[in-house]
Amino acid sequence: MLHQDPLDFPPMRVIENFILGSVGGLLPRQGIILRDFLTLAGQFGFSLDPEAYVDSLTVGERQQLEILRLIWLGARVMIFDEPTTGISAAQKVKLFAALRLLANQGETILFVSHKLEDVEGLCTSVAVLRQGNLVGVENQPYSTKKLVELMFGKTISVGERNPCVRDEVTANLSNLMIEDYRLKVRDVTLDVQCGEVIGLAGMEGSGQGLFLRAAGGMTHTVGGKILIDGRDLTGRSYQTFKRHGVAFLPAARLEEGLVPGLNLTEHFILAEEAKGFFINWDKGRLLAQKRIKDFDVRGTPTNTVESLSGGNQQRALLALLRDPLKLLLLEHPTRGLDIESVIYIWNKLKDRCQTGTSILFISSDLEEILQYSDRVLVFFSGKVTPPLEALTLTAEKLGELIGGKGWPKST
Numbered sequence: 001m002l003h004q005d006p007l008d009f010p011p012m013r014v015i016e017n018f019i020l021g022s023v024g025g026l027l028p029r030q031g032i033i034l035r036d037f038l039t040l041a042g043q044f045g046f047s048l049d050p051e052a053y054v055d056s057l058t059v060g061e062r063q064q065l066e067i068l069r070l071i072w073l074g075a076r077v078m079i080f081d082e083p084t085t086g087i088s089a090a091q092k093v094k095l096f097a098a099l100r101l102l103a104n105q106g107e108t109i110l111f112v113s114h115k116l117e118d119v120e121g122l123c124t125s126v127a128v129l130r131q132g133n134l135v136g137v138e139n140q141p142y143s144t145k146k147l148v149e150l151m152f153g154k155t156i157s158v159g160e161r162n163p164c165v166r167d168e169v170t171a172n173l174s175n176l177m178i179e180d181y182r183l184k185v186r187d188v189t190l191d192v193q194c195g196e197v198i199g200l201a202g203m204e205g206s207g208q209g210l211f212l213r214a215a216g217g218m219t220h221t222v223g224g225k226i227l228i229d230g231r232d233l234t235g236r237s238y239q240t241f242k243r244h245g246v247a248f249l250p251a252a253r254l255e256e257g258l259v260p261g262l263n264l265t266e267h268f269i270l271a272e273e274a275k276g277f278f279i280n281w282d283k284g285r286l287l288a289q290k291r292i293k294d295f296d297v298r299g300t301p302t303n304t305v306e307s308l309s310g311g312n313q314q315r316a317l318l319a320l321l322r323d324p325l326k327l328l329l330l331e332h333p334t335r336g337l338d339i340e341s342v343i344y345i346w347n348k349l350k351d352r353c354q355t356g357t358s359i360l361f362i363s364s365d366l367e368e369i370l371q372y373s374d375r376v377l378v379f380f381s382g383k384v385t386p387p388l389e390a391l392t393l394t395a396e397k398l399g400e401l402i403g404g405k406g407w408p409k410s411t
Contacts, residue, residue, distance in 0.1 A: 002070070004082040004336060006062040010055035017054055018069050040068045044098045058204055060091030067098060078102070079110040084118050085336045087364070089399065090203070096122055114338040116144055152340055163374050168194040170229060170326050170358040171215070177223030178210045183382045185210055188224070190377070190387060192327065192360065195353045199369040199390065200362045202379030202402055208362050209331070211379070215360060216248045216329045217241035229326050245326030251335055251362075253313045258305040264288050264316060265301040271320040295319040296344065311341035318348055328352065330361035334368060346372055366395045366402075380404045 008017045015030075018037050034050060041048050046064040054062060063083060070078060080099075084092050099109050099122065113119050119126055120142045128136045128150040136150040171192040178185045185207040192198060200208040213219040215226065217238040225234045228244050238248070250256035258267065265288040269279060272287070288301035295315045299308050305316060314337065321328070333349070334342040349359060349372075363369050369376060373390040378401040385401060400406045 001079045002063065002066050002081065002083060004085055006059065006066055008054050008062055008066065010053070012054060013050070014048055014052050014054060014057070014065055015050040017065060018050070018072065020069065021073055036072060037068065040071060044068070044101065045094065046098075058087070058091070059085075060087035060095065060204075063087070063091075063095060064098070067102075071102075076106075077108040077110070079112065081112045082114070082336050083111070084113065084115060087204070089364070089366075089402070092118075114336070116147055116339075119147075120144065148339065151338070166194040166356070168356075170194050170196075170356075172227040173215060173224065174227075175224040176211070176214065176221055176226070178207075178214045178219060179222050180210060180219075183207055183210065185379070185382045185384065186223075188377075188384050192358045194356050194358060196374050197349075197353060197359045197361070197372055198387070199373030199376045200360060200379065201366070201369050201376055201398060204364070206379040206402075207382045207384065208377070208379040211377075211384070212329050212331065212360055212362055213248070215327070216246050218248065245324065246329065247321050247325050247327075248329040249317050249321075249331065249333065251331035253310070253317060254306060257317050258313060260306045261304060263302050263304050264292065264297070264299060267305065267316065267320060271322070291319040295348065310335075311337045311345075314341070314345060315348075318345065324355065325352065325357045328357050328359045330359060332363055333361055334363070334365070342368070366398050369398065370395060378402060380407070383407070 009020075015034060015037060019033055037050055041064075044064070044067070046061075046068065048057075048061060048065060048068075054065070057065070067078075083095060087095065099111070103109055111119065111123055124140065126138045126142065126147065127134060128138070128147065130151060130153065135153075138147060138150070169191050171190075173188060173190045173192075176185070176188040176190075183205070188211060190198070200212060202208045210219055214221050217226075217233065217236050217240060220235060225232060227233070228241065228246060231244060233241055233244060238246075254260050259270075262270075265281075265284050268288045268291055269281075269284040285301050291297070292299060292301065295318055297308070297315045297319060298312045299316075305313060308316065314333065328349070330349075334345055337345065353359065361372075370390055370393060375387040376385075376390050376393060376398070377387060378385040378398065380402065381404070385407065397406065
């Protein structure tokens with residue numbers, strides 16, 4: 001089983017993770033193990049440094065390591081749970097090539113995914129499950145419409161584009177410069193209009209994550225200014241940004257967004273402004289019931305957040321946001337979610353835009369960027385395009401920019 005979130009040990013080296021689960025003595029035969037690792041990696045075209053530490057790898061590279069480890073241990077059946085979540089388009093191509101090679105070698109691959117494009121492009125047959133029941137099995141050639149109807153028992157539409165931009169600026173980011181030990185993002189200037197949605201596209205680690213967190217005070221800038229609703233918040237903390245109407249929803253829901261072990265009622269109480277020394281539990285439970293109903297969270301006030309599905313965790317995060325908001329910063333807001341949940345989440349986000357909230361969001365899904373953005377910034381190795389009108393972009397053009405091709409000479 002290869003889980004959506006890799007089950008490895010980030011503080012350890014690649015080669016040390018590779019031998020996990022193997023049968024042997026206290027002193028592994030390092031020369032033979034290294035030879036086996038390099039042989040397997042070469043067979044699949046994986047470029048993994050055996051001496052690198054796992055916490056320096058991308059999600060895609062950690063998947064590659066897990067594939068090599070399981071093959072080396074003799075696995076004949078592999079179950080992949082949403083393996084294209086959080087990896088780049090180039091990493092997906094390499095992953096699919098590896099899975100096809102495994103299938104050709106006689107391995108059985110079970111591929112769990114909500115992404116119909118991935119399923120249709122890779123799988124020889126599709127079994128559709130809905131609410132715990134097998135509702136149909138389809139073989140190539142596939143009908144996307146039929147698969148969607150099997151998944152949801154009805155036809156699903158993403159709806160029309162619905163821009164709600166106003167002639168009013170929410171955030172001014174001028175000549176922004178951000179650095180970490182790997183990357184420098186320089187001279188980004190952007191005026192975010194009230195109600196606007198701006199998509200941030202790029203290969204993982206290209207600078208969009210640094211930029212998004214800098215826009216909310218979580219990463220300090222080394223140059224430039226950030227004004228929120230006309231107030232200069234440059235160099236201030238996230239708590240200051242939060243008090244001025246900025247909120248951040250991370251991709252790592254359980255690690256950064258929610259508190260494992262606490263139930264929904266406790267989360268809603270924590271998210272509200274404290275009044276007095278004592279907790280009003282009755283009021284908290286009523287609030288939880290209302291938010292659960294308003295945001296269609298499939299759970300109860302006493303459910304712990306880790307017991308919820310990814311889609312319901314994301315709905316709970318949205319339900320925790322305060323009103324009003326000037327700027328909402330989102331990391332992969334629909335990562336790992338099914339089509340119905342994606343549409344639901346974006347309908348809720350667009351409702352906020354109608355009330356004046358502006359949105360900056362990161363996504364590795366090009367179709368999501370194009371469908372829901374008013375403008376797009378593309379990042380490549382720390383370089384940033386000028387704001388691009390989403391209506392003038394195609395998936396092909398966006399893919400080229402993400403890969404470093406077709407950039408304006410001025411950037």
